[in-house]
Amino acid sequence: MEPLVRFSENFKLAGDTLLNACPVCDSTEIGELWRLPQNRLSHVTHLNAPGSPLHGLYLDYLPTLKSPQEIFKFDICSHCESIFLNPKFDDQAHYAHDTSKVESFRKKGPGEQRGAADSFMRMFPDDTTVVVDAACGAGQLLHLIKIDRPDIRAVGLELSKPSVAFMNGELGIEAHLTDLDRDDLDSVVAPGSVDFIVLQEAFEHVRAPLVVMRKLVRMLRPGGRMHFTAQHYGDNELQIRVGEPIYINDAGLDFVIKALGVELISLKKDIKVRATVEKPGGPPPRAAGSGRGEARSPATPAKPRRARWHRRLWSSIRRRLIVRRPTR
Ligand SMILES: [Zn+2]
Numbered sequence: 001m002e003p004l005v006r007f008s009e010n011f012k013l014a015g016d017t018l019l020n021a022c023p024v025c026d027s028t029e030i031g032e033l034w035r036l037p038q039n040r041l042s043h044v045t046h047l048n049a050p051g052s053p054l055h056g057l058y059l060d061y062l063p064t065l066k067s068p069q070e071i072f073k074f075d076i077c078s079h080c081e082s083i084f085l086n087p088k089f090d091d092q093a094h095y096a097h098d099t100s101k102v103e104s105f106r107k108k109g110p111g112e113q114r115g116a117a118d119s120f121m122r123m124f125p126d127d128t129t130v131v132v133d134a135a136c137g138a139g140q141l142l143h144l145i146k147i148d149r150p151d152i153r154a155v156g157l158e159l160s161k162p163s164v165a166f167m168n169g170e171l172g173i174e175a176h177l178t179d180l181d182r183d184d185l186d187s188v189v190a191p192g193s194v195d196f197i198v199l200q201e202a203f204e205h206v207r208a209p210l211v212v213m214r215k216l217v218r219m220l221r222p223g224g225r226m227h228f229t230a231q232h233y234g235d236n237e238l239q240i241r242v243g244e245p246i247y248i249n250d251a252g253l254d255f256v257i258k259a260l261g262v263e264l265i266s267l268k269k270d271i272k273v274r275a276t277v278e279k280p281g282g283p284p285p286r287a288a289g290s291g292r293g294e295a296r297s298p299a300t301p302a303k304p305r306r307a308r309w310h311r312r313l314w315s316s317i318r319r320r321l322i323v324r325r326p327t328r
Helices: 091-095 100-108 111-123 140-148 161-171 209-219 250-260 303-318
Strands: 011-013 030-046 058-062 069-077 083-085 130-134 153-158 174-177 194-199 220-231 263-269 272-278
Touching (some): 111 140, 111 194, 111 220, 161 174, 220 250, 250 263
Parallel strands (some): 130 194, 194 220
Antiparallel strands (some): 030 058, 220 272, 263 272
């Protein structure tokens, strides 16, 4: 008998929603890559490694010997190379009533987003008048942008009812209760009307990131820009965090950018991919250097290198690859 079935009381497979296809590209050619035993730690724990980039890092899970324990299974997609938790958790139902973002705003203020707000305002296209934060939490970022740029229409889209009530009420910021995957966004924000969109910490938490991002790009006017983050694997020493259900590499980022039909204008890669893309068809920028960072460079290394890496990985995985077909 399969050990995870036989010993399911002590070693429980985490997650409640089985995916038949890759959540990023929808390919059904997916197969198991990792099984990770993880327990949530009983105390707040930080790494103590002065000089290391990971010094001070907060740890919430570790592979401990405590049982019962949960086993987190991750699959990889042969097409876009995304790695994703499968089964995953249905986060949306829980998050609809989440009050943690409002509590955090009340306790700590919006200061944690100051650096991000300054950086985004520098990336705004010329004559920016409409900014959307998709999955805006309790509105920390938009609040800071409105302080510096009261002329801007700042719109928050958010799944948490308490966050939306807090923004519309106490903060006086336009916020809409929105399920980015399932709702029609055209009726909330007109297509082609937005100058800058932020999608932070949401790529891995929506059901289908590409579906959501297509809706957001539709919202952008020609020449409008979108900044998004995604969990990143590749040159990254950070431990796997089982609370983050999707990781992409350079191939995944390339796939997303091509599928959206946008141009990459800025990219930073550390523990996350932080990319800014531009919708084609806008007016030429007034001054050189309006894009920031590693401007207009391809996201992937040279193709032959990637192809070799891809072949090596797949020859090792294919031996134990289970190809799932949709049951519908
Ligand atoms: Zn995929």
